Amino acid sequence: MKNSILTLLAVAAMLSCNKKDTVSTDNSVDSTDMSSTAPMDSPQTLNDSATVSSTGTDANSLSTQDKSFVDAAAKGGMMEVMMGELAAVNASNASVKSLGKMIAKDHKMANDELKKWAAAANYSLPSTMDASQQKMHDDLKAKKGADFDKAYVDMMVNDHKKDIAAFKIQSKDGTDVNLKAFATKTLPTLENHMMESEKVKSAMK
Template structure:
């Protein structure tokens, strides 16, 4: 009788151990099934986003690169000169023009920065040597002379800028950059019209 009880206990113990082992294996299997898709999902997502970024960078042709660099530097120059004119202009029409330049070109510059960030493109961080020279020359002017130089600068700059933006709109390869150029042209044409009015006002 004692042997039978001992045998039953031994069998029960073995069965209990087997059950625990199978449970552990099942739990481990479940956790593997749970983690595998989770682990693979970010990898797929990362590779997808990487390919998107690289394809966006590759799609820029020489025209796109030339345009975006010139637009970034030109935009910075318009804001710098505009801020100077807001402080130094003596003619009300010129001062109003300068305020519009600062507001509109700051907005356009921000849009260009957003595009650059989305496409992993590094924009120029400062104006070029010629632009800096023009800015320094403008800064040295006073009174009516300042107004004339600034208004004349805005007319000339916007004629060139409009031509650059139209060229990008027609010849660029990157869709969102072409859209930015096309969308900005009407504002630039308005700027040119107001610049010509300011130039006449200070003759």
């Protein structure tokens, strides 16, 4: 009887030892798995941030063509908005008023795009028009009635012919990719402005 009890106790003790060894082995496997996977996220995050920060235009890399274009586009855009707003108020012809509103609205949008590009490129756009452009605005403002209408429409036809030529050159020969894209995107709007200006001019004869 005593021998049977001793045998059972010995078996129980062996089973208990085996169970502890199994738990210890499982825990060591889990800790190994965790330590091998934990550090993998860090380098990946750094790589992602490096890729994002490397994008963008550097103002120092702009060519003479790019700088000349963007300065002229900024000043010309300001003039088109001011002239258009003037026509929307001072024109006596309903078609001229509508033309002014459309041109002012479209050029405001183009100006905003140019400002976004300048902010990203750290480039300082001109804040005022040329003296000659300001004189054109002041001269137009002094006109009334049919004289105002004719002067404004003639100005829009002539100005947009020059604008279209400049934007075509930039879309082909510009160095900065974003400025080339801006010129290409804006061209159809400028061509539409000229077409509408010519229509209004023909109707006024």
